[in-house]
Amino acid sequence: MNTEVTDVSMKDDGLREVGWLRWYPVWSRNMRVWRKLIGPALLGNIGEPLLYLFALGYGLGGFLGKDIQGLEYVVFLASGLVCSSAMNTASFEGMYSAYTRMAVQDTWIGMLTAPLSIRDIITAEVIWDGTKSAISVTAILLVASIMGLVADGWAILVIPLAWLVGACFGSMALVVTSLAKNYDFFLYYFTLLITPMLLLSGVFFPIDNMPEMVQLIAKALPLYHALGLMRPLMIGQMPVDILLHLMVLFAYIAIAMPLAIRLISRRLLR
Amino acid sequence: MDTPSTKTTQAQPPVIDIEGLTKSYDQLTVVDHLDLQVERGECFGLLGPNGAGKTTTLRMLLGMTPPDSGVLKVFQQSIPAFSRQIRRQIGVVPQMDNLDPDFSVRENLRTYASYFGLSGRDLEKRITHLLEFARLTHKADALIDMLSGGMKRRLTMARALVNDPQLLILDEPTTGLDPQARQLIWQRLRELRHTGHTLIMTTHYMEEAQRLCDRLAIMDHGKIIVQGTPRELIQQHIEPHVIEINGVGQEKWRAQFKMDESMRFETLGESLFIYAQDEKAIVADLCEFDDVEFIHRRANLEDVFLKMTGRDLRE
Numbered sequence: 001m002n003t004e005v006t007d008v009s010m011k012d013d014g015l016r017e018v019g020w021l022r023w024y025p026v027w028s029r030n031m032r033v034w035r036k037l038i039g040p041a042l043l044g045n046i047g048e049p050l051l052y053l054f055a056l057g058y059g060l061g062g063f064l065g066k067d068i069q070g071l072e073y074v075v076f077l078a079s080g081l082v083c084s085s086a087m088n089t090a091s092f093e094g095m096y097s098a099y100t101r102m103a104v105q106d107t108w109i110g111m112l113t114a115p116l117s118i119r120d121i122i123t124a125e126v127i128w129d130g131t132k133s134a135i136s137v138t139a140i141l142l143v144a145s146i147m148g149l150v151a152d153g154w155a156i157l158v159i160p161l162a163w164l165v166g167a168c169f170g171s172m173a174l175v176v177t178s179l180a181k182n183y184d185f186f187l188y189y190f191t192l193l194i195t196p197m198l199l200l201s202g203v204f205f206p207i208d209n210m211p212e213m214v215q216l217i218a219k220a221l222p223l224y225h226a227l228g229l230m231r232p233l234m235i236g237q238m239p240v241d242i243l244l245h246l247m248v249l250f251a252y253i254a255i256a257m258p259l260a261i262r263l264i265s266r267r268l269l270r
Numbered sequence: 271m272d273t274p275s276t277k278t279t280q281a282q283p284p285v286i287d288i289e290g291l292t293k294s295y296d297q298l299t300v301v302d303h304l305d306l307q308v309e310r311g312e313c314f315g316l317l318g319p320n321g322a323g324k325t326t327t328l329r330m331l332l333g334m335t336p337p338d339s340g341v342l343k344v345f346q347q348s349i350p351a352f353s354r355q356i357r358r359q360i361g362v363v364p365q366m367d368n369l370d371p372d373f374s375v376r377e378n379l380r381t382y383a384s385y386f387g388l389s390g391r392d393l394e395k396r397i398t399h400l401l402e403f404a405r406l407t408h409k410a411d412a413l414i415d416m417l418s419g420g421m422k423r424r425l426t427m428a429r430a431l432v433n434d435p436q437l438l439i440l441d442e443p444t445t446g447l448d449p450q451a452r453q454l455i456w457q458r459l460r461e462l463r464h465t466g467h468t469l470i471m472t473t474h475y476m477e478e479a480q481r482l483c484d485r486l487a488i489m490d491h492g493k494i495i496v497q498g499t500p501r502e503l504i505q506q507h508i509e510p511h512v513i514e515i516n517g518v519g520q521e522k523w524r525a526q527f528k529m530d531e532s533m534r535f536e537t538l539g540e541s542l543f544i545y546a547q548d549e550k551a552i553v554a555d556l557c558e559f560d561d562v563e564f565i566h567r568r569a570n571l572e573d574v575f576l577k578m579t580g581r582d583l584r585e
């Protein structure tokens with residue numbers, strides 16, 4: 001019987017458990033829940049961007065009657081909306097849904113009585129936020145390409161990028177979630193950060209004519225860089241400053257994710 | 271491992287070893303220099319009024335609450351340093367159920383098992399067995415919201431066993447259960463004990479503690495006040511006989527009855543309690559009286575509990 005006691009520590013260090021894959025069952029749990037609610041979930045994530053695309057793209061675009069950066073407005077807008085939907089999907093998931101799992105259903109507390117740590121859970125959540133963004137973007141991309149708004153096959157690269165953008169905004173959202181006392185708290189974040197970013201990063205119109213100051217702020221925020229990568233790919237161009245854009249997105253993850261782990265540990269393990 | 275626990279040899283280290291464990295929230299010391307050992311194969315009961323620090327102690331055992339000071343070892347491994355790894359060997363029934371409402375009963379077990387890296391045909395067999403164990407086979411495909419409180423509790427219990435744990439940590443496993451369900455859980459806990467599992471549980475039901483636990487500790491204000499087998503506690507800390515007196519005549523009876531050193535009385539609500547070394551004189555005297563009702567019984571754990579922790583309600 002004594003040998004078995006020592007086994008306890010051996011098991012974990014042995015090959016039986018691959019440490020860096022511990023996020024997988026948590027990710028998989030989220031995936032299975034999502035699959036159960038796939039109808040409303042997909043509708044919510046792609047319905048709105050498509051509505052904007054039709055209403056603004058054709059409505060406003062026809063009214064504008066002129067090209068933007070050499071593009072038909074609806075094409076310009078489609079590439080922007082793909083990007084903003086990656087942001088929105090991950091932000092909603094990292095806030096409302098994650099908060100439900102953290103504070104309402106005690107899902108994470110349940111996981112913490114299993115051999116999982118907060119780090120495992122948050123890693124899974126970030127990967128999941130990216131996954132959800134990639135799913136939404138795939139769906140929108142599909143519709144957009146059917147409508148003839150996508151230049152060529154290179155646009156497929158937008159999907160892995162959507163994953164990265166989702167992971168970035170998901171990490172940031174989880175920081176907000178760790179501080180939230182209720183769902184209303186998220187309105188601050190949306191009003192103060194997400195909505196201004198949406199309007200001022202170039203999703204709906206180029207920001208070249210905006211005041212210098214606004215441009216500078218936009219360039220410090222992740223959505224601008226997400227657009228810098230995704231838009232060219234959708235309109236058949238080669239993105240420029242690829243490394244810079246990627247580095248900014250990764251930098252946000254590198255800061256937000258450990259911070260979220262810290263804050264959520266402080267909140268749950270007390 | 272599934273051998274009945276013979277009386278463990280002295281050489282075996284305890285499964286749970288707590289020394290000087292302390293935890294404060296703000297100014298309030300919730301667990302106060304607690305010492306506690308739980309031996310392999312034993313069922314240990316942690317009793318105490320609301321807010322005594324039971325849940326906090328169990329959470330610290332799991333590494334879910336960092337202690338302020340003290341030494342905490344489970345399976346000889348330091349907690350919280352190795353808590354994540356050690357939880358592989360532990361089954362937990364938390365005070366509050368946290369079942370996944372988006373999944374059915376069976377899916378809940380499957381999902382929780384996946385957190386331990388378990389899947390496949392062996393798991394499915396185990397789940398079928400656990401559903402029977404918790405008498406939930408007929409609800410296997412029901413969603414959690416469709417279950418009664420007692421069914422949820424039974425499912426939580428089944429879930430705690432999905433990883434075939436050596437140690438079970440049960441925080442009020444039978445609270446909110448009807449008598450039948452409670453009997454079922456008792457039976458299951460006994461089976462687990464007989465198959466060599468180690469159990470530590472809290473409960474507010476003294477009868478349950480008396481029946482199930484090999485050893486008990488009564489906690490109050492974060493400290494253990496007494497510890498021992500149920501029988502020891504009753505023998506050492508309370509008079510063996512209790513006479514509970516009701517009825518309009520009790521005042522009159524008490525006025526004329528001569529108490530001696532070996533008797534102690536307390537009033538609680540409408541009733542008068544006499545704790546005595548010998549009941550005969552009291553019973554004989556009471557029989558002479560018309561307008562009193564009385565019950566004579568042996569002292570039990572509840573009497574010890576109330577004596578040790580007082581009768582005041584805790585906030």
Ligand SMILES: Nc1ncnc2c1ncn2[C@@H]1O[C@H](COP(=O)(O)OP(=O)(O)OP(=O)(O)O)[C@@H](O)[C@H]1O
Binds near residue numbers: 300318
């Ligand atoms: N996270 C926390 N922050 C502040 N105080 C806490 C926290 N958790 C517990 N406490 C306090 O610690 C004390 C002990 O709580 P605990 O839950 O351990 O009691 P308990 O013995 O399990 O009680 P019960 O029988 O009611 O479940 C209580 O006074 C409680 O208010």
Ligand SMILES: [Mg+2]
Binds near residue numbers: 325441
């Ligand atoms: Mg408690």
